[in-house]
Amino acid sequence: MVTTIDALTPEAIAARLSGAPEERTALIREGAQAGLAEAQAVYGQMLLDGAGVPCDPAAALGWFVRAAAQHHLMALNMVGRCYDLGWGTAPDKAKAAACYRIAAQRGLDWAMYNYATLLTLGEGVPEDRVAALGWLRRAERDGVGLARAKAVNVIGSFHEDGWATPRSMTDAAACYAQSAEGGDFRGCFNHARMLGAAGDVAAALRWLTRAGEWGTASFVAKAEAWLAKSDVAAFRSEGVAALRLGAAC
Template sequence: MLHEAAAAGNADAQAIYAQMLLDGVEVPADPPAALRWFVKAAAQQHLMALNMVGRCYDLGWGTAPDKARAAECYRVAAERGLDWAMYNYATLLALGNGVAEDKAAALMWLEKAAAMDNAKAINFVGSFAEDGWAGPRDMAKAADCYARAAAGGDFRGAFNHARMLGAAGDVDAALPWLRQAGATGNARFVEQAATWLSASDIAGFSTRGVDALREGATC
């Protein structure tokens, strides 16, 4: 039925069917076909589909990677108000992938997405504040952003919030957030986070933190 609705021109059905093809959910995975359906939906002004066309070109799903084309898709969808496109476009701007590096513009888009409660964008704003990528370092702002991102369900936000709590000496408060980071993060992230925690010189944080992170990952 979903395929029939997509074939009949329903943009929402096209976008959903494309995602199913991309993920291999209830149909065999077919990234090139997924991209074709995302393009059809995007042509009907479906913003998430346009964002997903960008993701396909960004990550090489069903096509050769093309960062510049990805950036253009993200930019258009961002300018039309999609928070995920704002986040994705900001990421390319921050790294200089497909577009000229422009950390100030990246932060502007991240703050727009953060104002829409996008947890990943809130976490990234925290990173900008912590590292001073587009202005003076602001550790209080970073800590606030990480706490908000963690509460919003972002696994990197949960880890960064835990990291800040550990640095402040509140290891007990950090551990539940590390469990959350382990439970919701991907395997690569968990290993990177465990490596960072293993090297920590904060009393009681290294071993207990790794244990909490891995406990979450096994849940």
């Protein structure tokens, strides 16, 4: 039996996607119901975010599972995120790690980053920072965009703390700068820390503003608390102000 979405021409699909938000949502839902893995993954994300539909994490997880069953790697990663963070289900770090590991092994950069995070923390899997660093470096090598930037930021923290690699503040600073340029708000904050410690407060303040602009509310609160106690005097006043300025944007 031919489904409604199968009967649409490319031009009709393009028109609905570029039309009113309700039309786009209806088309994606139709595609998901028709069994299209990409539509299922997108519709799951919409339900998770409450974008154009009521927020429903449990329903989102259901659609991610259906797409993952069709080998959609980002959907599998999102199943992991749901179990990792308790979105629509009880938290289960072991299940999260299993999802991340499979998607990472199949080449998804976001899953490499997420799996490395659990390996670093020993959540759902035994702590293994050597393996974590290996996955982070693979995400750095093969990843793109924000996933790569986030992986590079964590590599910087490995260099800064001497985890699974010799401690090197020079290498850490280089990673943080690269991560910040790639758009990761944690990278922006860490880059600002390094610049402030090196005496370049003006540049540090600019990156703090970006960290505030791009960061989550919980991150900004923690960053502000750190700045308020910083050894860099300018951070305790101007730094907090720069962070708040970004958050207000």
